[in-house]
Each structure stands twice: as structure tokens, then as C-alpha cells.
Amino acid sequence: MAFDGALNSQGAGAGFILTSPSGDQFKHAIHLNFRATNNTAEYEGLLAGIRAAAALGVRRLIVKGDSELVANQVHKDYKCSSPELSKYLAEVRKLEKRFDGIEVRHVYRKDNIEPDDLAPRASRQEPLEPGTFLDVLTRPLVKEASGEDSPIALNNSSGATKAERAVADIETTDDWRNPLIKFIGSEELPEDDVEAEKITRKVKVYCMIGNDLYKKAPNGVLLKCVSSDDGGHLLLDIHEGICGSHAAGRILVGKAFRQGFFWPTALKDACDMVQGFEACQFHSKHTKLLAQALQTISLTWPFSCWGLDILGLFPRGQGGYRFLFVAIDKFTKWIEARPTGEIKADNVIKFIKGIFCRFGLPHRIITNNGSQFISADFQDYCTRLGVKICFASVSHPQSNGQVEKANGIVQQGIKTRVYDRLMSHDKKWVEEVPSVLWAVRTTPTTSNKETPFFLVYGSEAMLPTKLRHQSTQVQKYSDEDQEEQRNDDVNLLEEHRERVAVRAASYQQALHRYHEKRIRARTLSIGDYVLRRVQSQAGRNKLSPKWEGPYTITQVLRPGAFKIADGDGRELANSWNIDQLRKFYV
Structure with missing residues (x-):
């Protein structure tokens, strides 16, 4: 940057030229429409140029001027004793901090020709070269030491701007x-x-x-x-x-x-x-966006983890059955179902006992918070056998999503099998349960591409259509080779299950990516106040609030699952998912 100032009988002026490393120039002339000296005009040109460079984002600046006084005062070689010039010098010091590096050099007038021509033209308000900016200042760029010389002070009789x-x-x-x-x-x-x-x-x-x-x-x-x-x-x-x-x-x-x-x-x-x-x-709305990342269950081996639930209420069928116990193995997707007339703990124990006797003891069972599942008899029975019970969060069926999906599949199968437009066969639903289960067990699943029957027994089931239409498997059947082939199937079953475990992991990763697109992250910590979605519809009307509380977070069980306590400090028995909670701001 090069700058200069000028004072003559027609007025005062200043000018500066910014030159980029590539040679592009920015020329600016300033007419000073206030009382100024030659030195203040020089400082006006210097300050205007430095401010313009800072506004343009310049980080390193070399400044050239033919005023020996200004250059040496900035270099601290000369002491500034003038109160008026001290104001300018202080402003220069402040502007220096906005650069990574700035250097002010004194040059001879012959080496400062362009600014030396720009400043006198600005003082006399003569025409300038095309592309040169012209500005008119009615007051100095800094406060003057004496208020009487300031145009602002002259126009303000009270002495305040x-x-x-x-x-x-x-x-x-x-x-x-x-x-x-x-x-x-x-x-x-x-x-x-x-x-x-x-x-x-x-x-x-x-x-x-x-x-x-x-x-x-x-x-x-x-x-x-x-x-x-x-x-x-x-x-x-x-x-x-x-x-x-x-x-x-x-x-x-x-x-x-x-x-x-x-x-x-x-x-x-x-x-x-x-x-x-x-x-x-x-009265705030309940958001449907996910608050936490999807929590998946690692699938390691068949029958290590079962999901358990109850499906009903059905029309009273033969034997007085109105409900259906449903269980699904998380790995093979094998579904077990048994009709029952009453959903008592004793009936649940009988149901899972049949599963244990055929498939062995699992590591854990995931179920909801129904009274038959949280009863002491059911929990004592599982504890004696060393089976862990995991309870899903209240009003959050997604916590036990696979068994909820199995409920829908079984229910849809029963509906279609008992449907008759002319005559109701709803009460015969109990008779159709085995057929529905057979169809589900012999259908490949989306996640592992294999049928549950194959993953349990190592070979595909012999379906009635194969016998009726004499498939290749039926035609090539031989008693002599069957035992050897069956042994090979059993030996290869472990390899097939390992392959299915890899497919299941890949499928879960795809689910993670899908769910991440709909997440609006929310977090809760111990001690936070929260509201809970209203659970009971009794006594509610159009003006009733959607939330109740406030409650306090007392424990974080796992990501997205919490224990809460009411205003009196009494902890609620069940866990609650973050989808049923919202932070309360006091």
C-alpha cells in the first residue's frame, strides 16, 4: 500500500493505493472537508488505507509513504508529542493487531508518484482517473484532541455528540x-x-x-x-x-x-x-422422529434369545380359548404359538416349559410388562433355570419388535384362513393355528434368506405340494442314500448358520443406516425433569393435556431407557423409553 496527504489553499486531501501481489490496484482519493494540517492529512491517508486493507481480509501489508514524520513515529523512532497526532498513532496501533504482519516504510517522493498525485487532486476536488474512488470526510477518522476543532462539537451546543x-x-x-x-x-x-x-x-x-x-x-x-x-x-x-x-x-x-x-x-x-x-x-405435540440410534440384538446362535408376547382377544373358540401365546427365536425366526383361555402365570410357564424341553434353555427372554410376565411365579421359574428375563419399556413395542412382527404375521394368517363372506368361521381360529405356523416356518425370511425350518433341522421340509406333484426331490428319493445325505445335512448345518449370522449382521447394519436418516437426537441424564405421555384415557376430553408429570430421571438402564420417580420421590416400577418422555424445563 502507498499513501500520501496534501494541504493547500483550496483544502486538504489524502489518498492511498492498494496493490495486490498480482499487480491489481485499488485507488481511493479522500477530500477532507474539515480543518486539517499536512501531518493529519498524511495520517488520514494512512488510516483509511489500513482500514480498507483489513476489510478486504489482507493479513500481511507493506505500507509506503513519503512522510518521514509519520513513518518514524509509527516505527517509534520519533516521539509523538502532539496530542492531535497521538490520537492517530493510537488508532494505527489498534489496527496493527488485525494483521499477521505490517511494515511502514519511508520512501522518497520520487518513489511515491501516484499517491503524491492522488492527494492534491482530492484536496482540490479535481477530476480523477477512471476507476478511482472518491470519498468526502466531514470529520476526522479519529476523535480530535480538542473539541472546538471538531465539526461534531461545533454543531452540538451541549458538548455531547x-x-x-x-x-x-x-x-x-x-x-x-x-x-x-x-x-x-x-x-x-x-x-x-x-x-x-x-x-x-x-x-x-x-x-x-x-x-x-x-x-x-x-x-x-x-x-x-x-x-x-x-x-x-x-x-x-x-x-x-x-x-x-x-x-x-x-x-x-x-x-x-x-x-x-x-x-x-x-x-x-x-x-x-x-x-x-x-x-x-x-400440550406439545409428540414427535415421531427417533431420539436415539437403533439398538439391535446381536444374533449369535439359535435359541439363545426368545421374544415372548400374548396375542388376543380372539372370539371364543373350541375349548374356550381366547388368547394366543406367541414366542419367536431371534436367530432362526422360528415361531411357537399356543392357544389359552386365561393369561395367567401358570399358563405362561406351561408354554415356555414346552419350548425349553424341545429347544433347550435360552440365555434370555424378552417380554413386555404384563402382569403374567412380571409375576413372582414366572420370574422364580426362570431364575431357577438360570434364564434371564428382560422387560421392554412401557408403551414401547419397538423394544420387542420381532415378536410384535410375529404377532402380526400370525394374526394375518389366521384372518385369511377363517374368512368366509357368506358364513362366519371366526370361532374355528384355533384349528388354523398349526397351518399358519407351518406356513411361516417354511417361508424364507427377509433378513437371512433362509426358512426357519432349514435353520432348525438342516434341510427343507417336505411340503404336500411336493408329494402331490412329484417334485424332483420325491422322484430321486432313495432309502439307501437318505441316511448318508441326512448326516451330511447335519454336518453342514453349522456352516449354514455361520453364513446366516453374517447375513443378519449385514441386515442390521442396513437397518442402522435407514434409521439414522430419521433421528433427531435427544438425550436425558440423571436428575433431569421429564414429562411422560399420558397412559390412561379415562376421564380425558379434547382439552386434556397430552403429557403428565413432571418426573425425575433416577437411573439410565441402557441407551434410551430410563427409570423415573414422581414428585414425591417414589420410583416407578417399570422402565420408560425416551420416545414416551420429553424434557421438562422449569
């Missing part, structure tokens, strides 16, 4: 408007370099009208700038005032802007206010 009067009207010392008002009124910047750069960038859309600060909206409307405290009162009035509708944060901010007010933290203030408003929390 317009900016000072506006700032004095603002009671809060840390009001966000103060730096903008000071810069507009007297071009005063904060000492912090980062804050100073922010102010210079933001001030373009602000203006002063009287003692009030206004912001120019994109549509050209002027918005009155208010303090954050006043904005909070304004939002509260819009939210719950006589015309309030308890709207969401973004809607509140839009209304405030359309009424002609602005402050920079409006959206955050509105969201915080709505977030902590009790009525809005108890």
Missing part, C-alpha cells in the same frame, strides 16, 4: 446497540479486534433516526432496534397477551418483526421462552 446522547438514553451498559451507535456517531470501535471487525461489517444495515437505532430489513422497511430485555417483554405479550395464541418460537419472532421491532437474539429468546412455558410443554 448525537451518539453520546443516544447511548446515554440506554440504561443497560452492555446493551447490544451501544457499539453500533458509537460507531455510527463517532466511528468509535471496540478495542477487541474481532469485535471491531464485526461492527464494521454489521453497521452497513443500521442507521440512526433521532436518538433511536434502526435496522434496514431486506424489504426496505426500517425496524426499530430494542434491547434484549424489551424484546423479551414484547415476546411475552405476543405469546400470552390478549391477542396471544401460544405459538411456536419462529412464529413469535415473525410477528415481532412485522410489528417493526428487531434485536439480534430474537429467535433464541423466543425459543427459550416457549420451551420453558408450562402450558406449551404439557
Whole structure:
């Protein structure tokens, strides 16, 4: 950068030229429409050039000027004894911090020809070369040491600038408007370099009208700038005032802007206010987006983990059966089902005892919080055998999703088999259960591409259609080779199961990727206040809240599952999933 200043009988002027490493030039001439000396004109050119370089993002700058006094004062070779020039020198020191490196060099006038021509032309307001910018300053770039020489002071009989009067009207010392008002009124910047750069960038859309600060909206409307405290009162009035509708944060901010007010933290203030408003929390909508990543169960070996549930209520069938116990092995997808008349703990024990006797003891059983499953008899029976019981979260069937899926498959199969448009056969549903189970067990699953029958016994089942239509397997059947082939099937079964385990893991990874697209992460910690979705529909009406509480998180069982306590500190017996909870803001 090269700069220069000039003073003559027609006035004062300054100029600077910014030259990039590639040779591109930016020329700027400045006419000084105030009382100035030759030295102050030199400093005006220096400050204007440095500020322009900083605004353009220049990090390293070499400055050349033919003023020996200015160069040596900046280099600290000369002592600055003039109060007027000390103001300029202090401003140079502040601007130096905005560069990684800056050097001011003194050059002879013959080596500073272009700026030396630019400054006199600006002082005389003569025509400039095409592409040269011209600016007119009515006051110095820094506050002058003497108030009587300042044009601002001359126009202010009370001795205070317009900016000072506006700032004095603002009671809060840390009001966000103060730096903008000071810069507009007297071009005063904060000492912090980062804050100073922010102010210079933001001030373009602000203006002063009287003692009030206004912001120019994109549509050209002027918005009155208010303090954050006043904005909070304004939002509260819009939210719950006589015309309030308890709207969401973004809607509140839009209304405030359309009424002609602005402050920079409006959206955050509105969201915080709505977030902590009790009525809005108890009547808030339940989001369907996932709050946690999908929690999958590692599938290692057949019959190590079963899902258990009850399906019903069915029409009373033969034997008085109205319910159906359903269990599914997580690895092979083998489904077991047994009709029952009553859903008591004794009947559940009989059902799982039959499973244990045929397939062995599992590592764990996953079930819901039904009274028959949480009963002492059922838990004691499993504990004696060393079988672990895992309870799904309340009102969250996804925690035991595979058995819920099995319920739907069995129910759909029964529905279609008993359907008759002319005559109801609903009471014969018990007779159709074995056929439905047979169909499910001989159908390949999506996750492992094999039938449950094959993964359990090592070969595919002989279906009636094969016998009826004489398939190749039936035609080639030989008693002599059958025993040997069967032994080979059993020996190869372990390899097939290992392959299925790999397929299942790949399928679970695909599920993870699918679910991650719908996650809006929410986290809860011990001690957080939460609301719980209303569980009972008794006594509810259109105006009833959707949430109840507040409760307190007392324990984190696993990701997304929590133990909670009521207001009296009594812990609820069951675990609750995060989908049934929302954070409560006091």
C-alpha cells in the first residue's frame, strides 16, 4: 500500500493505493472537508488505507509513504508529542493487531508518484482517473484532541455528540446497540479486534433516526432496534397477551418483526421462552422422529434369545380359548404359538416349559410388562433355570419388535384362513393355528434368506405340494442314500448358520443406516425433569393435556431407557423409553 496527504489553499486531501501481489490496484482519493494540517492529512491517508486493507481480509501489508514524520513515529523512532497526532498513532496501533504482519516504510517522493498525485487532486476536488474512488470526510477518522476543532462539537451546543446522547438514553451498559451507535456517531470501535471487525461489517444495515437505532430489513422497511430485555417483554405479550395464541418460537419472532421491532437474539429468546412455558410443554405435540440410534440384538446362535408376547382377544373358540401365546427365536425366526383361555402365570410357564424341553434353555427372554410376565411365579421359574428375563419399556413395542412382527404375521394368517363372506368361521381360529405356523416356518425370511425350518433341522421340509406333484426331490428319493445325505445335512448345518449370522449382521447394519436418516437426537441424564405421555384415557376430553408429570430421571438402564420417580420421590416400577418422555424445563 502507498499513501500520501496534501494541504493547500483550496483544502486538504489524502489518498492511498492498494496493490495486490498480482499487480491489481485499488485507488481511493479522500477530500477532507474539515480543518486539517499536512501531518493529519498524511495520517488520514494512512488510516483509511489500513482500514480498507483489513476489510478486504489482507493479513500481511507493506505500507509506503513519503512522510518521514509519520513513518518514524509509527516505527517509534520519533516521539509523538502532539496530542492531535497521538490520537492517530493510537488508532494505527489498534489496527496493527488485525494483521499477521505490517511494515511502514519511508520512501522518497520520487518513489511515491501516484499517491503524491492522488492527494492534491482530492484536496482540490479535481477530476480523477477512471476507476478511482472518491470519498468526502466531514470529520476526522479519529476523535480530535480538542473539541472546538471538531465539526461534531461545533454543531452540538451541549458538548455531547448525537451518539453520546443516544447511548446515554440506554440504561443497560452492555446493551447490544451501544457499539453500533458509537460507531455510527463517532466511528468509535471496540478495542477487541474481532469485535471491531464485526461492527464494521454489521453497521452497513443500521442507521440512526433521532436518538433511536434502526435496522434496514431486506424489504426496505426500517425496524426499530430494542434491547434484549424489551424484546423479551414484547415476546411475552405476543405469546400470552390478549391477542396471544401460544405459538411456536419462529412464529413469535415473525410477528415481532412485522410489528417493526428487531434485536439480534430474537429467535433464541423466543425459543427459550416457549420451551420453558408450562402450558406449551404439557400440550406439545409428540414427535415421531427417533431420539436415539437403533439398538439391535446381536444374533449369535439359535435359541439363545426368545421374544415372548400374548396375542388376543380372539372370539371364543373350541375349548374356550381366547388368547394366543406367541414366542419367536431371534436367530432362526422360528415361531411357537399356543392357544389359552386365561393369561395367567401358570399358563405362561406351561408354554415356555414346552419350548425349553424341545429347544433347550435360552440365555434370555424378552417380554413386555404384563402382569403374567412380571409375576413372582414366572420370574422364580426362570431364575431357577438360570434364564434371564428382560422387560421392554412401557408403551414401547419397538423394544420387542420381532415378536410384535410375529404377532402380526400370525394374526394375518389366521384372518385369511377363517374368512368366509357368506358364513362366519371366526370361532374355528384355533384349528388354523398349526397351518399358519407351518406356513411361516417354511417361508424364507427377509433378513437371512433362509426358512426357519432349514435353520432348525438342516434341510427343507417336505411340503404336500411336493408329494402331490412329484417334485424332483420325491422322484430321486432313495432309502439307501437318505441316511448318508441326512448326516451330511447335519454336518453342514453349522456352516449354514455361520453364513446366516453374517447375513443378519449385514441386515442390521442396513437397518442402522435407514434409521439414522430419521433421528433427531435427544438425550436425558440423571436428575433431569421429564414429562411422560399420558397412559390412561379415562376421564380425558379434547382439552386434556397430552403429557403428565413432571418426573425425575433416577437411573439410565441402557441407551434410551430410563427409570423415573414422581414428585414425591417414589420410583416407578417399570422402565420408560425416551420416545414416551420429553424434557421438562422449569
